[in-house]
Amino acid sequence: MTTPKIIHTVSELRAAIADWRGGGARIGLVPTMGALHDGHLSLIQAIGKYADRIVVSIFVNPAQFAPHEDFDSYPRNLDGDCAKLAGTDAGIVFAPTVREMYPDGFATRLLVGGPAEGLESDHRPHFFGGVATIVSKLLIAAMPDAAMFGEKDYQQLLVIRRMVTDLALPIAIPGGAIMREADGLAMSSRNAYLSQSERAIAGQLNVVLKTAIARLKAGDAIGAVEAQARDALLKAGFANVDYVAVRDAQTLAKIDDLSKPARILAAAKVGTTRLIDNMAV
Amino acid sequence: MTTPKIIHTVSELRAAIADWRGGGARIGLVPTMGALHDGHLSLIQAIGKYADRIVVSIFVNPAQFAPHEDFDSYPRNLDGDCAKLAGTDAGIVFAPTVREMYPDGFATRLLVGGPAEGLESDHRPHFFGGVATIVSKLLIAAMPDAAMFGEKDYQQLLVIRRMVTDLALPIAIPGGAIMREADGLAMSSRNAYLSQSERAIAGQLNVVLKTAIARLKAGDAIGAVEAQARDALLKAGFANVDYVAVRDAQTLAKIDDLSKPARILAAAKVGTTRLIDNMAV
Numbered sequence: 001m002t003t004p005k006i007i008h009t010v011s012e013l014r015a016a017i018a019d020w021r022g023g024g025a026r027i028g029l030v031p032t033m034g035a036l037h038d039g040h041l042s043l044i045q046a047i048g049k050y051a052d053r054i055v056v057s058i059f060v061n062p063a064q065f066a067p068h069e070d071f072d073s074y075p076r077n078l079d080g081d082c083a084k085l086a087g088t089d090a091g092i093v094f095a096p097t098v099r100e101m102y103p104d105g106f107a108t109r110l111l112v113g114g115p116a117e118g119l120e121s122d123h124r125p126h127f128f129g130g131v132a133t134i135v136s137k138l139l140i141a142a143m144p145d146a147a148m149f150g151e152k153d154y155q156q157l158l159v160i161r162r163m164v165t166d167l168a169l170p171i172a173i174p175g176g177a178i179m180r181e182a183d184g185l186a187m188s189s190r191n192a193y194l195s196q197s198e199r200a201i202a203g204q205l206n207v208v209l210k211t212a213i214a215r216l217k218a219g220d221a222i223g224a225v226e227a228q229a230r231d232a233l234l235k236a237g238f239a240n241v242d243y244v245a246v247r248d249a250q251t252l253a254k255i256d257d258l259s260k261p262a263r264i265l266a267a268a269k270v271g272t273t274r275l276i277d278n279m280a281v
Numbered sequence: 282m283t284t285p286k287i288i289h290t291v292s293e294l295r296a297a298i299a300d301w302r303g304g305g306a307r308i309g310l311v312p313t314m315g316a317l318h319d320g321h322l323s324l325i326q327a328i329g330k331y332a333d334r335i336v337v338s339i340f341v342n343p344a345q346f347a348p349h350e351d352f353d354s355y356p357r358n359l360d361g362d363c364a365k366l367a368g369t370d371a372g373i374v375f376a377p378t379v380r381e382m383y384p385d386g387f388a389t390r391l392l393v394g395g396p397a398e399g400l401e402s403d404h405r406p407h408f409f410g411g412v413a414t415i416v417s418k419l420l421i422a423a424m425p426d427a428a429m430f431g432e433k434d435y436q437q438l439l440v441i442r443r444m445v446t447d448l449a450l451p452i453a454i455p456g457g458a459i460m461r462e463a464d465g466l467a468m469s470s471r472n473a474y475l476s477q478s479e480r481a482i483a484g485q486l487n488v489v490l491k492t493a494i495a496r497l498k499a500g501d502a503i504g505a506v507e508a509q510a511r512d513a514l515l516k517a518g519f520a521n522v523d524y525v526a527v528r529d530a531q532t533l534a535k536i537d538d539l540s541k542p543a544r545i546l547a548a549a550k551v552g553t554t555r556l557i558d559n560m561a562v
Contacts, residue, residue, distance in 0.1 A: 010449045107395030108413070108447035114388030132389070140421070140448055166389035167421055168291050 004056070004085050004093045006078075010141045013094050017055070017142060020091075025052040029144040031135060034058040034095075035075040035189035036084050039179040043148045044088045046176045050146035056085060057094040057138050059101060063109075064130030075192055094142070101137060109133050112166075115158035115252045119265060120276075123242045131156055132163050139169055146172040152179075152186050154265060154278040158252060178277075180206065186277045193273040201270045204236035205277045209264055212244070213281050216258060222246045233268050242267035242274070246281060285337070285366050285374045287359075291422045294375050298336070298423060301372075306333040310425040312416060315339040315376075316356040316470035317365050320460040324429045325369045327457045331427035337366060338375040338419050340382060344390075345411030356473055375423070382418060390414050393447075396439035396533045400546060401557075404523045412437055413444050420450055427453040433460075433467050435546060435559040436533060459558075461487065467558045474554040482518035482551045486558050489513045490545055493525070494562050497539060503527045514549050523548040523555070527562060 007013050017027055028051025030043045040056075047054060058081055065071035078095055085093060110132035120127055139147060149157045157175045164173050179187045184206035185199075194202055212229040216222065229244040247254060249261040262281040267274060288294050298308055309332025311324045321337075328335060339362055346352035359376055366374060391413035401408055420428060430438045438456045445454050460468045465487035466480075475483055493510040497503065510525040528535060530542040543562040548555060 014451065103446060105395055105443070106447050107393055107397070108444050109392045109394075111390045111392060112388055113390075114386055116388070137448055140450060162386070163389050165384060166387050167418055169421060170295065 004082065004088075004090045006082065006093045006095060008094075008096055009100055010096065013055070013092070013141055016092055017053075017144075020053045026146075027051055027142065027144040028054045029057065029138065029142045029147040030054065030090070031057045031059075031138050031147060031149070033060045033074065033189065034081045035077065035192070036081045037179075037187045037189060039150055039152060039176075039187035041084065041088060042179050043150055043176040044085075044090055046174070047146060047148040048089055050148075050172060050174060051144065053092075054088075054090045055092045055094055055142055055144065056088075056090040057096075057142075059094075059096055059134065059138075061101075061130060061134040062098060063102070063133055064127050066124065066126050069124075070190075070193075075189055094138075101134065110136050110163065112159050112163050114162050115155060116162070117252075119243055119245060119247075119252065120155050120267065123267065128156070128159050132159060135160055136163065136167065136169075139164070139171055144171060146174060148174050148176050150179075151175045151177060151278070152188065153276070154263060155252060158250075184210075186275075188275065190273055190275070194270065198270045198273065201237035202273075202275055205233065205238075205266060205268060205275055206279075208232045208236065209244075209266060209277060209279050212246075212264055213279060216246065216262075216264075216281055222255065222257075229264075229266070233266070238268040238270050239272075240269050242269075244268075249280065285363065285369075285371045287363065287374045287376060289375075289377055290381055291377065294336070294373070294422055297373055298334075298425075301334045307427075308332055308423065308425040309335045310338065310419065310423045310428040311335065311371075312338045312340075312419050312428060312430070314341045314355065314470065315362045316358065316473070317362045318460075318468045318470065320431055320433060320457075320468035322365065322369060323460050324431055324457040325366075325371055327455070328427060328429040329370055331429075331453060331455060332425065334373075335369075335371045336373045336375055336423055336425065337369075337371045338377075338423075340375075340377055340415065340419075342382075342411060342415040343379060344383075344414055345408050347405065347407050350405075351471075351474075356470055375419075382415065391417050391444065393440050393444050395443050396436060397443070398533075400524055400526060400528075400533065401436050401548065404548065409437070409440050413440060416441055417444065417448065417450075420445070420452055425452055427455060429455050429457050431460075432456045432458060432559070433469065434557070435544060439531075439533060465491075467556075469556065471554055471556070475551065479551045479554065483554075483556055485517035486514065486519075486547060486549060486556055487560075489517065490525075490547060490558060490560050493527075493545055494560060497527065497543075497545075497562055503536065503538075510545075510547070514547070519549040519551050520553075521550050523550075525549075530561065 028047040183203035309328040464484035
């Protein structure tokens with residue numbers, strides 16, 4: 001347990017990490033957008049297997065929000081986040097300004113295909129480009145031995161692994177298991193947007209996915225199960241369903257059967273809040 | 282003077298550079314597509330100011346050629362290149378395969394705006410994306426203190442600087458002065474494509490640019506000088522002129538006067554061979 005040092009610039013981050021490396025430490029990075037919850041804290045704990053010293057980055061990245069999305073209202077509370085981190089093994093909080101990450105005249109974007117195609121990209125076409133660009137910058141700035149991302153954003157995890165392989169960044173990208181509330185709702189900073197009645201509906205998302213997996217295991221056809229799950233979400237009170245999809249767990253390609261590891265992924269709105277969840281089939 | 286060690290994989294390159302770094306050396310990288318000429322050799326000499334140990338990469342990058350361009354016929358001669366490098370301070374030749382740089386399922390591209398817009402991009406829209414992607418990979422693999430690029434590809438030099446700034450890569454990007462033949466033709470691996478009569482025409486490109494600069498200094502309007510130079514190239518025997526443009530030397534933005542440092546840049550075909558050149562105004 002340490003009180004983390006707060007750092008705002010890439011150059012100070014590099015200097016602090018060089019100090020750690022001088023002492024022979026392996027470095028771990030947990031990138032976040034802040035509004036930390038137990039899901040984030042579980043990633044910080046889990047990366048301890050790969051790293052002796054841990055950096056948590058907190059940056060609400062404008063490039064991964066579309067103009068109509070919730071960039072301005074996304075919860076920000078650096079003091080509260082740092083208080084939560086004081087009880088963890090995080091040694092540095094890297095909290096850069098937007099100007100630090102996107103300097104004057106910034107003009108470089110990363111675009112990832114492969115696992116980024118479809119699903120989230122059909123509904124948030126700007127999203128993975130914005131994620132890949134900022135994550136590449138965070139990885140290059142910290143150059144850790146490992147960076148950990150939650151499986152809650154499962155497609156994002158695969159996109160980041162693809163990008164890291166493609167750029168030959170010498171960094172392991174382990175995924176952290178989804179943390180859930182008592183009723184199974186996947187923890188998310190956006191859950192704070194939910195009213196009490198919306199919160200009750202939101203809790204059905206994981207239940208519907210579990211039912212779908214049971215049906216798949218009972219031999220129901222993939223297309224039929226996806227359609228049933230979509231209907232069940234609408235019936236449970238979700239305002240609309242972006243997708244419920246059973247995909248290859250490694251590539252997110254469409255599949256006809258369960259002969260290889262599969263993943264079920266869903267995105268749906270309750271009220272105006274968009275929730276995602278996924279599970280191994 | 283050393284006999285360079287030839288390395289084909291990123292992991293071996295990293296190990297060799299880590300050895301050098303362990304001895305306290307500053308590392309320099311000169312990325313090339315091979316077919317080395319005195320222009321390349323001048324870059325290797327010039328980077329000695331920034332580096333104690335020098336890597337020369339040789340990789341004909343498919344991603345920066347369009348399907349109709351000269352990827353297949355581009356001159357390749359690794360043995361001849363290594364023989365030339367034996368007389369230089371290059372300690373490592375990094376010559377990866379296409380598969381090494383673009384592994385199975387490769388799906389990541391870098392796109393740069395800003396200085397990449399216009400000029401070359403109007404005629405080779407694939408070009409700077411391909412350059413930025415491979416150069417980012419080479420820089421991440423070698424992580425040198427400095428990487429040197431020739432001013433012959435002036436727009437490319439600015440694009441790479443933009444990309445390096447944007448990704449916060451801790452690498453200096455000095456430019457190397459253009460090396461020229463006796464008649465002023467900028468040295469280029471593609472000059473080997475020229476027949477004897479084409480070679481005579483090619484030598485007029487730098488003469489026309491020098492004349493244009495003299496006219497600018499005499500007070501002629503930028504637009505008029507660009508048009509005169511274009512006509513002069515066609516009259517000299519160039520098959521077509523992609524552009525002759527006087528631009529801001531830092532941003533490549535269009536300019537109305539010479540109140541800030543300017544650069545004149547041109548691209549034109551003699552026969553089927555496309556040549557580029559540029560000069561400070």
